[in-house]
Amino acid sequence: MGLTRSEIFTEEQNKLASLFKVLGHPARIAILQFIINQKACICNDLVEELGLAQATISQHLKELKNSGLIQGTVEGKSVCYCIDEGVWEQIQKEFMAFFSQEVKVTNCCS
């Protein structure tokens, strides 16, 4: 136990959940917002801005990168992280699809 039983869910459910999961931490939300607003895309700036240790920021960036949401390119001594617009739009679509499912109204909980 203590292990998510992914095998009993659909591929789609697992994928959607893991996307939501990546966004389920305030540091990663903050990082994304910071990058989106182009206040910076350099790891070190995020460290100064957020007030978490460099190792911690690096770990969160790795998770965001693994999800495909951001990509990083080496720029001299530092690494520039940016939103992957294609992936961003794709995810946007999937979330919209999830949320625009029509909720059937019943008298069940009225």
Next chain:
Amino acid sequence: MGLTRSEIFTEEQNKLASLFKVLGHPARIAILQFIINQKACICNDLVEELGLAQATISQHLKELKNSGLIQGTVEGKSVCYCIDEGVWEQIQKEFMAFFSQEVKVTNCCS
């Protein structure tokens, strides 16, 4: 350590992240979809459908309830869970707002 440092983030970032977090598990996605499609809103039906133990389903339902996404009303021996449409639409709006932030294009990662 091992504890999310919520105090260094904005209220908004924490709230958004915790909403995403609730949706970050395939069982909770499956439960929501099942309720949305009105295949059932009874805990026991979910147990049969999903193949997780009753205690586990009950725990997931509790988390969904705590987030406000669903509400439950007692119906005789069982409890009927339904989407809270108001909350659903509110969350939909917040997510849309997050995802419609315009990603500023730079030549940083091109």
Next chain:
DNA sequence: TTTTATAATCGCAATATTACGATAATAAAA
């Protein structure tokens, strides 16, 4: 009242996540 059906809660074990210091890796600058 006793039984039955349903759901919530408790307690626990296994695993995952979060955070950080220390260290390694990499590349520019001196």
Next chain:
DNA sequence: TTTTATTATCGTAATATTGCGATTATAAAA
């Protein structure tokens, strides 16, 4: 080459999550 700046990775401690059996609570049915 040596130093400096930046980021990744390793190892570890603290905490959280997931899942389930056992038990409790609740209400309908017998």
